[in-house]
Amino acid sequence: MSDFAAEIDTSGLNCPLPVLKARKALSGLPSGQRLHLIATDRGANKDIPVFCKMTGNPLIASHETDNKLHFIIEKG
Amino acid sequence: MAKKLAIIASKGTLDGGYPPFLLASTAAALGFEAKIFFTFYGLQLLKKDLSLQVSPLGNPAMPMPVPVPNLLQILPGMEAFATWMMRRKLKKKGVASVAELREACLETDVELIACQMTVDLFDFQDKDFIDGISHGGAATFLEFASEADITLYI
Numbered sequence: 001m002s003d004f005a006a007e008i009d010t011s012g013l014n015c016p017l018p019v020l021k022a023r024k025a026l027s028g029l030p031s032g033q034r035l036h037l038i039a040t041d042r043g044a045n046k047d048i049p050v051f052c053k054m055t056g057n058p059l060i061a062s063h064e065t066d067n068k069l070h071f072i073i074e075k076g
Numbered sequence: 077m078a079k080k081l082a083i084i085a086s087k088g089t090l091d092g093g094y095p096p097f098l099l100a101s102t103a104a105a106l107g108f109e110a111k112i113f114f115t116f117y118g119l120q121l122l123k124k125d126l127s128l129q130v131s132p133l134g135n136p137a138m139p140m141p142v143p144v145p146n147l148l149q150i151l152p153g154m155e156a157f158a159t160w161m162m163r164r165k166l167k168k169k170g171v172a173s174v175a176e177l178r179e180a181c182l183e184t185d186v187e188l189i190a191c192q193m194t195v196d197l198f199d200f201q202d203k204d205f206i207d208g209i210s211h212g213g214a215a216t217f218l219e220f221a222s223e224a225d226i227t228l229y230i
Binding site for chain 2: 012013016017019022054055
């Protein structure tokens with residue numbers, strides 16, 4: 001997993017909270033810094049990539065471990 | 077140019093309160109400019125005291141632990157029970173409350189517009205509503221909706 005400047009764990013939270021929390025966390029980061037987002041919401045699998053695409057914050061990596069989804073998002 | 081979302085919120089039940097705030101806060105997170113126009117029962121969603129209820133009455137699709145015939149659903153307490161059950165389930169499943177989603181809308185500058193005609197119709201007072209909302213009429217909504225990428229009536 002790549003380096004990141006901030007991490008938020010949205011485990012147990014349902015749609016749309018992972019997206020709302022991703023927005024909030026990224027708004028506090030300077031451009032180029034990375035956020036590690038953890039989610040258990042199955043919908044996040046599609047919603048987080050859409051969020052990244054629509055907001056111009058590149059999704060650097062994503063993977064699944066122990067039923068948790070991990071995303072590395074770079075602030076655009 | 078930011079995409080625009082225009083919503084008319086006309087329902088004031090617990091389940092009816094979710095779609096407008098949920099979609100508008102998510103749209104704002106995606107970079108949309110979003111506005112919600114609250115009319116008729118939707119005005120309940122702007123009240124300081126957000127005591128929204130859900131009723132199984134006349135709603136055969138609402139999942140109940142045991143089937144309850146319509147005739148029994150009119151009994152006192154059934155609505156409170158259904159609301160309690162729904163709230164408990166929402167919390168257990170990690171779903172945000174309507175109040176949290178409304179807060180997310182305010183945080184992301186979603187414009188919440190109270191329909192002035194229905195405010196007057198129901199004799200609501202400004203002090204009944206949360207701070208940070210605006211007032212407007214049909215033309216206010218239509219002007220924004222005419223430029224919107226998505227328009228929803230909920």
